[in-house]
Amino acid sequence: MSDQAAPQAKLVCRNLWKLFGARAPEALDRLGSEVSARDLAEAGLVAAVRSVDLAVQPGEVFVIMGLSGSGKSTLVRLMSRLIEPTSGEVLLDGQNLLAISKSEMTRIRRHRMGMVFQHFALLPHLSVLDNVAFPLAVQGLNRAERLKRASAMVELVGLAGREDAMPRQLSGGQQQRVGIARSLAVEPELWFLDEPFSALDPLIRREMQDELMRLQQVLKKTIVFITHDFDEAIRLADRIAIMKDGEIVQCDTPEQVVLNPATDYVREFSRAVPRAKVMRVTSAMEPGAGGADLAEVAGSATVAEAAPAFLQGAEALQVTGPDGAKLGVLRRDAVIRLMLEG
Amino acid sequence: MASLSPATQAPAPKFRQVSVVLWIAALGLFWLFWKHGAGLAPWAFDYPRAWTVPVARWISQAMKWLLNDATFGLFTFEQATRFIAAVIEVPYQVALSLLSTGFLEGQGSTATQILPPLSWLAVIAVFALIGHRAGGVRLAALVVGCLGFVAVFGQWTSAMVTLASILVAVPLGVVGGLLLGIAAYRWLWVERVLRPILDLMQTIPVFAYLVPVLILFGFGPTAAIVATLIYAMPPMTRITLLALRRVPSELHDLGQMVGCTRRQLTWKVLVPSARDPLMVGVNQVIMLSLNMVIIASMIGAGGLGFDVLAALRKLDFGAGLEAGFAIVALALVLDQLSQAFARKSWGQPVQGSWAHRHPYLLAALATVALAALLGLVVPAVQSYPKTLEISTGTFWSNVVKWINVNYFDTLEAIKNALLLNLLIPFKRFLLSLPWAGVVALLAFAGWRLGGWRLAVLTAFLALFIAATGQWEKAMTTVYLCGISTMIAMLIGVPVGIAAAEKAGLWRWVQVVIDTLQTLPSFVYLMPAVMLFRVGDFTAMIAVVAFAVAPAIRYTALGLRGVDPRLIEAGRAMGCTRSQMLTRIKLRLALPEILLGLNQTVMFALSMLVITALVGTRDLGQEVYIALTKADPGRGLVAGLAVACIAIIADRMLHAGARNARARLGLAEVQE
Numbered sequence A: 001m002s003d004q005a006a007p008q009a010k011l012v013c014r015n016l017w018k019l020f021g022a023r024a025p026e027a028l029d030r031l032g033s034e035v036s037a038r039d040l041a042e043a044g045l046v047a048a049v050r051s052v053d054l055a056v057q058p059g060e061v062f063v064i065m066g067l068s069g070s071g072k073s074t075l076v077r078l079m080s081r082l083i084e085p086t087s088g089e090v091l092l093d094g095q096n097l098l099a100i101s102k103s104e105m106t107r108i109r110r111h112r113m114g115m116v117f118q119h120f121a122l123l124p125h126l127s128v129l130d131n132v133a134f135p136l137a138v139q140g141l142n143r144a145e146r147l148k149r150a151s152a153m154v155e156l157v158g159l160a161g162r163e164d165a166m167p168r169q170l171s172g173g174q175q176q177r178v179g180i181a182r183s184l185a186v187e188p189e190l191w192f193l194d195e196p197f198s199a200l201d202p203l204i205r206r207e208m209q210d211e212l213m214r215l216q217q218v219l220k221k222t223i224v225f226i227t228h229d230f231d232e233a234i235r236l237a238d239r240i241a242i243m244k245d246g247e248i249v250q251c252d253t254p255e256q257v258v259l260n261p262a263t264d265y266v267r268e269f270s271r272a273v274p275r276a277k278v279m280r281v282t283s284a285m286e287p288g289a290g291g292a293d294l295a296e297v298a299g300s301a302t303v304a305e306a307a308p309a310f311l312q313g314a315e316a317l318q319v320t321g322p323d324g325a326k327l328g329v330l331r332r333d334a335v336i337r338l339m340l341e342g
Numbered sequence B: 001m002a003s004l005s006p007a008t009q010a011p012a013p014k015f016r017q018v019s020v021v022l023w024i025a026a027l028g029l030f031w032l033f034w035k036h037g038a039g040l041a042p043w044a045f046d047y048p049r050a051w052t053v054p055v056a057r058w059i060s061q062a063m064k065w066l067l068n069d070a071t072f073g074l075f076t077f078e079q080a081t082r083f084i085a086a087v088i089e090v091p092y093q094v095a096l097s098l099l100s101t102g103f104l105e106g107q108g109s110t111a112t113q114i115l116p117p118l119s120w121l122a123v124i125a126v127f128a129l130i131g132h133r134a135g136g137v138r139l140a141a142l143v144v145g146c147l148g149f150v151a152v153f154g155q156w157t158s159a160m161v162t163l164a165s166i167l168v169a170v171p172l173g174v175v176g177g178l179l180l181g182i183a184a185y186r187w188l189w190v191e192r193v194l195r196p197i198l199d200l201m202q203t204i205p206v207f208a209y210l211v212p213v214l215i216l217f218g219f220g221p222t223a224a225i226v227a228t229l230i231y232a233m234p235p236m237t238r239i240t241l242l243a244l245r246r247v248p249s250e251l252h253d254l255g256q257m258v259g260c261t262r263r264q265l266t267w268k269v270l271v272p273s274a275r276d277p278l279m280v281g282v283n284q285v286i287m288l289s290l291n292m293v294i295i296a297s298m299i300g301a302g303g304l305g306f307d308v309l310a311a312l313r314k315l316d317f318g319a320g321l322e323a324g325f326a327i328v329a330l331a332l333v334l335d336q337l338s339q340a341f342a343r344k345s346w347g348q349p350v351q352g353s354w355a356h357r358h359p360y361l362l363a364a365l366a367t368v369a370l371a372a373l374l375g376l377v378v379p380a381v382q383s384y385p386k387t388l389e390i391s392t393g394t395f396w397s398n399v400v401k402w403i404n405v406n407y408f409d410t411l412e413a414i415k416n417a418l419l420l421n422l423l424i425p426f427k428r429f430l431l432s433l434p435w436a437g438v439v440a441l442l443a444f445a446g447w448r449l450g451g452w453r454l455a456v457l458t459a460f461l462a463l464f465i466a467a468t469g470q471w472e473k474a475m476t477t478v479y480l481c482g483i484s485t486m487i488a489m490l491i492g493v494p495v496g497i498a499a500a501e502k503a504g505l506w507r508w509v510q511v512v513i514d515t516l517q518t519l520p521s522f523v524y525l526m527p528a529v530m531l532f533r534v535g536d537f538t539a540m541i542a543v544v545a546f547a548v549a550p551a552i553r554y555t556a557l558g559l560r561g562v563d564p565r566l567i568e569a570g571r572a573m574g575c576t577r578s579q580m581l582t583r584i585k586l587r588l589a590l591p592e593i594l595l596g597l598n599q600t601v602m603f604a605l606s607m608l609v610i611t612a613l614v615g616t617r618d619l620g621q622e623v624y625i626a627l628t629k630a631d632p633g634r635g636l637v638a639g640l641a642v643a644c645i646a647i648i649a650d651r652m653l654h655a656g657a658r659n660a661r662a663r664l665g666l667a668e669v670q671e
C-alpha cells in the first residue's frame, strides 16, 4: 500500500465495494473491478459503493458529500460494519474490522464508535436522560453511574433541565441534540454522523453546525460526517470526499475542492461557493514580513474571516503560523479582488 | 371523459377486446355444457359417490391415533394436552373465584366458601379507575354506566364468568402471538411455516376447530379458552410481524451501533418502538376473545354466551336479548378501554415513593379492601341485591309478541316474497350447475385475473370441495353468502357514498359501524330470529346485518381517498356533481370498493357458519352437526370446504382489485 498516511490513520477503507442484489460477490469476481454501472444494472445489481479508498486522520472532520442515493449511508454503514462489504477492507487503527469476530465487533461498537442518525432514532418509550444512558445500559453499567454520565452529556449539548422530557415533546433540533448526547455517552474515538442536520430547518441547521464545531473544539474526536449539503460540507470539513454513483470523485480540503475541482461534477457544486469563504489567508498572501505595526491574522483563517479587519481601516495584515512565525502579508486589494470574484 | 388524465387511461383497447371475446367464449361453452351436457356426462353434474375421497374418515382416524397412540418420545400427546389444560385451568380457577364463585374449600355441593368473590362495586370501581387512567373522567363514566347496566339487569354473574375466561385468554393470546410474531421476524423459516397456517386460520370457520378442541380437551371452560387462543392468536402474530417490520431501519442500526445483543435488540429497541401497532393487536385479541368466548359456550364456556345459546334453543327472546345487551355492554367497555390505552403514548416517568409512582394501583387495592370489609356487614355491597334487579325479559317478549300480532302478515309477506322470487330460484340455479363446469369456469376466471398460478389454486380448491362429497352443501353456502353479500353491498355502497359526500354524516356512520364491528357475531342472531323465526331468510338477515359494515367502510374510505387533484381537474372541466361521482370518484375508488366486497364476503362467510344455529342447510350446518356429534373429521372437512370458498373469493377479488388499480395507474397498497 503506497498510502503513506496509512500507518497513523484512524480509519482506512481499501478498495471497498458494496453491491446490492443476489449473488453479488460472484458477480463482482466475474465482472471485475472495471465494471460499468450499466453492466451491473444488467446483472440486476445496484452498486452502492464502488472501489472506495480513503483514510481518515485522527482528530479530523472528514465529510462525505454527495447527492441522495450516491452511496453515502452505505459507505458509513460499511465503515461500522453494520453491513458486510462485497469486497475490500476496513481498518480501524490498523486492525481489519472484517476479520474480527462478532463479539469483538460488538465490543468495538460499544466502546469506540458512536453514530448520529438523520431521523434521530430516539427510543419513544425512554425519557431524554434514559435515551442518552441507553448505550451504557446496554453495556450493563449500573444505574447510578450511567445516569451520572448521561446527565453530563445532556448538559454538554445544552439540554439541562429537559432530562425527564419524552422525545415527542421536543423540537427537531432538541431531539437531535439528544441523539448527539447519546452517541457521545460512550466517549467514542470515532464518531459517525449520517446527515444529522438534514431533517432540520435551515436556521436550526446553522445553529447545530455551530454547536458541532464548538463540541469538536472541546472533544477532538475523529469525525466522519455525511451530508448532501455542499455549504455544510465546506463549513465543517477538514477534508471532503465527494461521492457520485458510489465512487469518490474527489477527496481534498474544502479550499482545493473549490479552487481545483477534479471534475465538472464537482465544479457544479463549487461554482456557487464564494472563494473567500474557503480560501485560507496563506493562499492569498504575499510572502515575507510586513511592518511591525500590522495586526495579525492566523494562517489557518479563511479570507472571509480575515476581511472584517480591513473594514476597520487596515491596509494589510500580518499572517502568522501556529508557532507565531511571520508567514506573509495579506493586502487589502488582494482581499477585495477575491471578494468581488465571488 | 374516458381520458381525464393519464391516471385513468384504459389499457390498449385491443387487449381488452381479446379479453372480452375470451370471456364470452368461456361463458358460452359453460352455458352449452350446462344445458346439453347432462346426457353426455352425467358424472359432471352429480359427483359420483365412488370417486369420493374419504378425507373426513382419515382425519377422524388420525385424531384417534393422536389421542390413543401418539407420543413425542418423552411424553404422549395426551399428556401434552393435559399439560396445556392444566396451565390454563389454574389461572382460570383463580380468575373465576375472584370474580364469581369466591374461593372454595372442599368439593362439589359440600364446598364452603372461605373467601367471597370481589364485590360488584369493587369490580366496577377497579374498571372505573382503569378507565380514568386511560381516558379520563368520560371513559370512567362510560365504564361505570355499562357495567352498572349489566348489574342492574341481572346479568352480573354470567358476565363475570365470561370476563374470567377473557382475563385468562387475553394475556395468553397476546404473549403467544407476540412470541410467534417475534420468532417469525427473526427466523425466515418460522415465517415460511407460519404464513400458510395464518392464512388458513383466517378463513377457516370457528366451529370447525371447536370439534377437535372438544375432543382433545373435553367439554368445559378450558376447551373454550384453548379454542379462543387458537382463534385470537393468529391476528396478533400477524400484527406483531408487520409491526416489527415497520420499525424504522435507523432504530435497528442504532441497536447494532450501541452493541445490543439479539435479545436486547428485540426487547429494548424493537418491541417498545413498535408499541402503537402492537396495542392495536392487543385490542384485536381482546375483541376476538370476547367473540370466541361467546361462541365457545357450545363447548362449555358458560357465561353470557351460554345464556344466549340457551335462549336461542328455547326461543326465549327476552332472556336472549338481555344477555345480548350485556354482551354489547361488555364489548363496549373492553373495546373502549383497550383503544384508550392504545392511543395513549409513553408518559414521563414519575419519581418518588412506591405509592407516588402507582397511585391507581393503590386506589384500586384500597377500594377492593374497603368493599370486602363493608361487604361483610352490608350484603348489598357484596352482591347486587336481587330486589333491585330489573328484568326486561317479559317486556321484550311482549314487544316481540306485539310485533308478531300486528305485523306478522307484513313480515311474513316480505319474507315469502323474497324467498320465492329471489332466494329459492337462485339456490335452484346454483344447484343445477355441473360441478365440473364450475371448476373449469373458476379456473378460467383465475387465469384471466391472476395468471396460471391462481387458475391452478382455484381449480384445486374447488375440486377439493367436490371430491370430499360436499358440492351441494357448498353451493347452498355460496347461495346464501352470495345473496347476503349482494344485499349488504346494495345497502352498504349507497350509504358509503352518502357518508363520503358529507363529512358530518361520516362521523356518525363511523361510530355506528365501529360499534357494530365490536359486537360478537352471536348477538346478531337474536333480533333476526325474533322477527323471522328460523330458516334461510333469518340467516340472511343476520348475515347482512353483520357484513354491511365493511361494505360501508371501504366505499366511504375509497371515495374519500380519491386524489383531490383529479377532483379539481373534474371541477375545472365543469362536471356536475353526479358526473363527478360516477365518472371520476367511483371509478377511482373501484379497487377499494372491490376490497370492501372481499371483506364483506369474508364477514358473510364467518357469520354464515354461525347461522347454522337457526337452521340453514349448508356447510355451516354440517360443521354444527359434527360438533354435536363430536365427529372431528366431518367438522374439519366441512370447515376446510368453507375455507376453500373463502380463499377462492379472496384471491380472485384481490387479483381483481390489483388489476383495477394497475388499470387506473394507482399505486399498489401495502397490506
Ligand SMILES: Nc1ncnc2c1ncn2[C@@H]1O[C@H](COP(=O)(O)OP(=O)(O)O)[C@@H](O)[C@H]1O
Pocket: A020, A021, A046, A047, A048, A066, A067, A068, A069, A070, A071, A072, A073, A074, A075
Ligand atoms: N438494502 C438495500 N438493498 C438494495 N439497494 C440498496 C439498499 N440500501 C441502499 N441501496 C441502494 O444503494 C444506493 C445508495 O444508497 P444510500 O447509501 O442510502 O445513498 P445515500 O445515503 O447517499 O442517499 C441507492 O441507489 C439505494 O437505492
Ligand SMILES: [Mg+2]
Pocket: A072, A073, A074, A195
Ligand atoms: Mg442516506
